[in-house]
Amino acid sequence: GAGVSQSPSNKVTEKGKDVELRCDPISGHTALYWYRQSLGQGLEFLIYFQGNSAPDKSGLPSDRFSAERTGGSVSTLTIQRTQQEDSAVYLCASSLVGQVYEQYFGPGTRLTVT
Amino acid sequence: AQTVTQSQPEMSVQEAETVTLSCTYDTSENNYYLFWYKQPPSRQMILVIRQEAYKQQNATENRFSVNFQKAAKSFSLKISDSQLGDTAMYFCAAAKPGATNKLIFGTGTLLAVQP
Numbered sequence A: 001g002a003g004v005s006q007s008p009s010n011k012v013t014e015k016g017k018d019v020e021l022r023c024d025p026i027s028g029h030t031a032l033y034w035y036r037q038s039l040g041q042g043l044e045f046l047i048y049f050q051g052n053s054a055p056d057k058s059g060l061p062s063d064r065f066s067a068e069r070t071g072g073s074v075s076t077l078t079i080q081r082t083q084q085e086d087s088a089v090y091l092c093a094s095s096l097v098g099q100v101y102e103q104y105f106g107p108g109t110r111l112t113v114t
Numbered sequence B: 001a002q003t004v005t006q007s008q009p010e011m012s013v014q015e016a017e018t019v020t021l022s023c024t025y026d027t028s029e030n031n032y033y034l035f036w037y038k039q040p041p042s043r044q045m046i047l048v049i050r051q052e053a054y055k056q057q058n059a060t061e062n063r064f065s066v067n068f069q070k071a072a073k074s075f076s077l078k079i080s081d082s083q084l085g086d087t088a089m090y091f092c093a094a095a096k097p098g099a100t101n102k103l104i105f106g107t108g109t110l111l112a113v114q115p
Helices: none
Strands: A005-007 A010-013 A019-024 A031-037 A043-050 A065-069 A075-079 A088-095 A109-113 B003-005 B010-014 B019-021 B024-026 B033-039 B046-052 B064-069 B074-079 B088-095 B109-114
Touching: A005 A088, A010 A019, A019 A088, A019 A109, A031 A075, A043 A065, A043 A075, A075 A088, B003 B088, B010 B019, B019 B109, B024 B074, B033 B064, B033 B074, B046 B064, B046 B074, B074 B088
Parallel strands: A010 A109, B010 B109
Antiparallel strands: A005 A019, A019 A075, A031 A043, A031 A088, A065 A075, A088 A109, B003 B024, B019 B074, B033 B046, B033 B088, B064 B074, B088 B109
């Protein structure tokens, strides 16, 4: 079946602008994660959604970052008033829940803030 | 809090040879999971192998195997018969079963397989 998809693949934006990044998880996966991969760094957890439960937002770096998941499927990560330090690859993953199942990753969105 | 450390930023191996990537972790949990992910230039993260901490037997997936030393908190990845397609960033990660199951990643090792 189809894997996790993300759009856009690449995004260049000017400092101060808002951006929206989209993630379509695998059908049937109720758990959805956002991670950030900065140059030379590992992946950093941002936010977690599971079904209708309140999301775990503990990894969001500032209040400029927010995310939502509509209808338990598609998720959008929004970064307001982008800064140059927001430049990174943003990866989305989805999984089944109950155990620590394999997280299936999308190809990521490379965000460049100029 | 869990932490994961990969002390080898880059490694190189000749095609058909064997290479071992190192990973250490720190956790106070008794039950946890450890993973190795591969990230080729396409950016797609691919699960290579998974180990459950309560299982003493080392996990194996074809040419990939781990050396899990629980007391030493070490989780190394051995790649046998290295192939050109193994060239990628390799990330070690840990997760604690619970409400979130979020992955805690190391900083990665860039592996280059030379022809």
